Amino acid sequence: MTAIAPHISTFLRERLPIQHGASVHTCESYAHCFELLFGFASRRYGVTPSALELEQIDTRLMMGFLEHLQSVRGNSDRTRNARLAVIKSFMHFVEYRVPALLEQIREILAIPSKKTDQALVAHLSIPEIQSLLEAPDVTTRFGIRDRAMLHLCFAAGLRVSELIGLPLSAVTLQPTPTVHIQGKGRRHRSLPLWKQAADDVKAWIAVRGEPPVPELFVNQQKRAMTRAGFAYLLRKYAAKAEQACPSLRDKPVAPHILRHSCAMVIYQATGDLRKVALWLGHANMQTAEIYLQADPTEKLEAIESVVPPSLTRGHFNAPDRLIARLRDAGL
Template identity: 30%
Template sequence: MQDHLKDFMHYLVVEKGLADNTIVSYERDLKAYILYISKVEEVATLDHVTRATIVQFLKFLHEKGKSSKTISRHIASIRSFHQFLLREKVTTQDPTVHIDRPKTEQKLPQVLSVDEVQALLDSPDSSKEIGIRDKAMLELLYATGMRVSELISLNLSDVHLTMGFVRCIGKGNKERIIPLGKLAQQAVHTYIEESRSRLKKKKSTEALFLNHHGNRLTRQGYWKILKKLSKEAGIEKDLTPHTLRHSFATHLLENGADLRAVQEMLGHADISTTQIYTHVTKTRMKDVYSMYHPRA
């Protein structure tokens, strides 16, 4: 079973070109699944797995206190795995055919107000190299709505400041071109001219955003920076690495942007994913109405 899992993971990396975080999630889910079914007496091979076997595994996850969202993700991983096994003729049937994913409560993403975004963008100390870098990162994220993983993967050649756009490689290794506003262009230009060369030291690297060792900044490094700056900006909301991405989309829609255009800039394959932000804007409108209308 472990050999078939290795083949599947290789398929996800080479043929599907999935993001590193997605690969890690698949592997974690399927290792737990294989560990469970390997202890089931009736399952001598993967072809012996039945719908009942998988249902028992899902029941096991539920009893361990796993959320509907987590169980739903496990089902997606297991389904992809068994479909792969069937295509490769390792098995003769797909036991996931009649298994439905549980309905999950759709949580609205945390969004900053325009004033909170401004406070966050103003929080880096622009008199220091690191502050100039942090300012450029925040401006770029809010200007483009990129994922943090996409931001830290940027190379110097991906940013075209004179033409006002950035080239981004998203999920599934798909390329998209996102326009850049003047403030983001200016912040990134200042970083490249005044800060990046000092951070780079004598190292040879194409990475756009560097840490103080001269290496490519990591997702964890960005997350620490965001938490520090949000605290300094006096923002009390529970921020996530995607907060500026959510704020970018919501603010565009609030100001009349076309949903399809926002979908394209975010790199969503399905517009239903982008539609979550229309719910956010409606919720915010209700809050404003309740707060300011004299007869609310």
């Protein structure tokens, strides 16, 4: 039997960050996937995660894990495929280190990804965003923090990993309020903040204090805010905002929805997909085309610019009622 712990440790600490140059965000995303997998496997086999063996991570376990992601955790097909891709990457790494497991690894690599639909991008309207931003109680210290987190996530179109990992040093308040972001794929972008968002960030910095961590947003234990912590706050404030804006009840309010909402605002304001891609830190402009599909403005303009053909109106002579009934009866 082959212990899995040494291999996963080398993969996360050397293979990804050193050999592949993966960012901290990527390494954290991979680690989260393995945390889910090993938690599932430990419950399945009744052992601690550190006692798992590579031989136990077989096709049968993988299929059960993928089913668990969707049936229990409610993950989408895209998320399921992303988790599978992470595990396949690890298996490619292991096949050179443990040749005896080549057949088992080959079976896992053969697991297909699910085909996914290209659904319209879910996003919030400006009234819905406003109701969400007004939900925190800004007369309290953590209400000020929560308003700043929500507003900055929306205004800068941040991924949740970018938001919770943002250091205080990345925010510049003078002369122009600006936030500097290191995003996915080590791509850097520097974004100006509109006045209201800048005011909320300033208010939080004024009461933040000096916690022992560099991150801008910290929790009650003075540690960096976690992904789960922010998701919890967003759900709480979305439920509160529903009272003032009932349309939120039908919207899936999740961290990435704020990013999509920012993209739609930028696109509707500029009409330029290139600016949307630059603002969000996309690797190429094609990624931003999903917002073109979601915005009906372009389609309405296209309809208005079309000159329809002139058609001759016809006139239909209805048959006599008695004749029509006879025809229906087959007589």
